[in-house]
Amino acid sequence: MAPPFSRTEYSDRLTRVRDAMQSRELDVLVIGDPANINWLTGYDAWSFYTPQIMVVGLELDPTWIGREMDAGAADFTTYLPPEQVVAFPETHVQQTDIHAAQFMGDWMKSHGLDGKRIGYESDVYYLTPAAVGHLKERLCNSSWQDCGLLVNWQRLTKSPAEIAMLQQASVIAAKAMQTAYEGVRPDVRQCDLMADIVAAQIRGMPEFGGDQTALHPLVLAGEAASTAHPMWTDAPFEKDQTIAFELGGCRKRYNAGLARTVHLGEPPKTLLTTARAVGEGMDEVLNAMKADALCCDVHAAWQVVLDQYGLEKKSRIGYSIGLGYSPDWGEHTISFRPDDHTPLPENAVVHIILGMWMDGWGMELSETIHVRESDALCLTQFPRDVHVIDI
Template sequence: MALHFSDDEFADRLARLTAAMKEEKLDALLLFAQESMYWLTGYDTFGYCFFQTLVVKADGSMVLLTRSADLRQARHTSNIERIEIWVDRVNADPTMDLKTLLSEMDLLGCRIGVEYDTHGMTGRTARLLDSQLSSFGKLVDASMLVGRLRLIKSPAEIAHVERAAALADDALDAAIPLIGPGAGEAAILAAMQGAIFAGGGDYPANEFIIGSGADALLCRYKAGRRSLDAEDQLTLEWAGVSAHYHAAMMRTVVIGPPTNRHRELYSACRETIQAVEKVLRPGNTFGTVFDVHARIMDDRGLARHRLNACGYSLGARFSPSWMEQQMFHLGNPQEILPDMSLFVHMIIMDSDTGTAMSLGQTYLTTESAPRPLSRYGLDFIEI
């Protein structure tokens, strides 16, 4: 088996999960999120784009139901002992196989949690599952159960987060010498991703974001490349990745003389992120972080140009997104606790003047002040 964590680490995670299940009075849990399966067992695949589920009983026993293509993958990358295969065929309904399996596991009439809110659960799968199991037992939406446990990182996880952060810095090291008039976005992007691979890192759970000129106001990846002008702006959002653990960064780099608006927006970003650092600690909530962000931005007249979230929890994630469930947005009651890895970003998109500015990095929370994981500071980057 190729596992990234020790047997004791996995045993502790299973114990935490079964304890949480008992608190929720769950007899079993159907995991559909690949992150949950990876965290609990080490199972590593992209086969979650098809139907598969890991059944976890309250006594700690587990069975994976998956396709034949992932049988050896599961054996090689996880500690799962029992693996059942559903057969690909015309009009296949693997929820029928699941129902049979649950019956064999003596779960008829039991209270069963389901991870509905995940990319590993399509709408079709949810409808088939509900149809098959609605009369079999009591189905409960348990989408957040494992996610809440994964918020707190163990020392072994923190080691991967720190390695990911170093790789993110390496990517920026590789990019900066290439940025300038006439530089191609393709070369910059290749250098950044190449630095992470060369350092032993992994693919990110979503594409790196790169955009210059008008595209610098975007915070999503899009196809197409351009070369930088003598006076330009370049927005980059990327993540170092180690064993699927992510540490994200974000910067808008100005090529040529910065405009007054660039300076003004950078000042707002820096003031806000430094204010957030003062509340990114136990005793506050994710909603508190957003409130600080919104207040400062709005006081500066930037309400129309900011976003409705300013970051999120990071961890081991799979495509199509490296964002975890818990985000810094209005009213989020999730408490900030020590040993969380949290990405804070300030993104301003001034469409009126065509000016972009962003500033973001990953922090590890402690008992007091958060620890930034990047060796880069928050300084303005101009070429």
């Protein structure tokens, strides 16, 4: 077992982060997002349910600080030398009077970081107010700044090796959707179909295996289809149901999303009309997307079609996708919506998801897309029309 990318690639990523730190006048970064930790070093384990951070300095090399029983994972998932892997003792796990972040703060202080300009991730899932409070208390001579999505923004442009990883994830995504198409029938329980789908995601291909996607696999059927993220049940699918699947594939924590819609029986006219609008909208999005296109302009191309059909969608239609741990595969940087004027960089990978959650039913269509110099390429090749199953 070895890190998925070369030493050179991790070194390049670190350089980009340090450049961004310098331009933000930060000496030190406290990273809590496990996807950012993985991206910088390869560290990969289900370790982030107890406190875990990575400390990166302009002079200090990336140092993982986490639970003692998880420190060993650095040996086989990173190139980090032992001095960059620091374990807090098991006595600090889930106590009322002592917190792992106190240990982390003490370690940082003893390594000369008090007084430095420290940036921290203020809005990620696994760096809590309590943890940040303890760190600030321990390093009370430092200036503490919210560094926002400093690392996430570096992840927006993908390397060739990352694109290759996402291509593998996209192959798995197609296999998962094919499994859905083959199995969805009236009287089949949702959980039975999802069992087959998730198994296909995890099994992957003979050449490369799969992982659980960071976003929970979603099936929108019946009353649940009017919302975006329902959990599956053991209710059976029914004749005349419209069923949307938001699935995907995951390879070494790199996620590709893929959403499609199935109808069991004769599709109603409203579904077909909505599907036509959504299909044309996807075509226009793909036509508008290439390096240097603005996110808002890509959204505008979709909006033109939607307006023609007299339909409304309040939410953004996509975002940057890639490396991610539960609960999300989005990178939280760009969004495709009217007020996002970010120009798309070449080699961004984005998930355009056209979800229409209507009154009592819903449909979805999505593509994971590689933004190239003069065009945009769907990473999964899979028919886009509503899949009608004759009953």
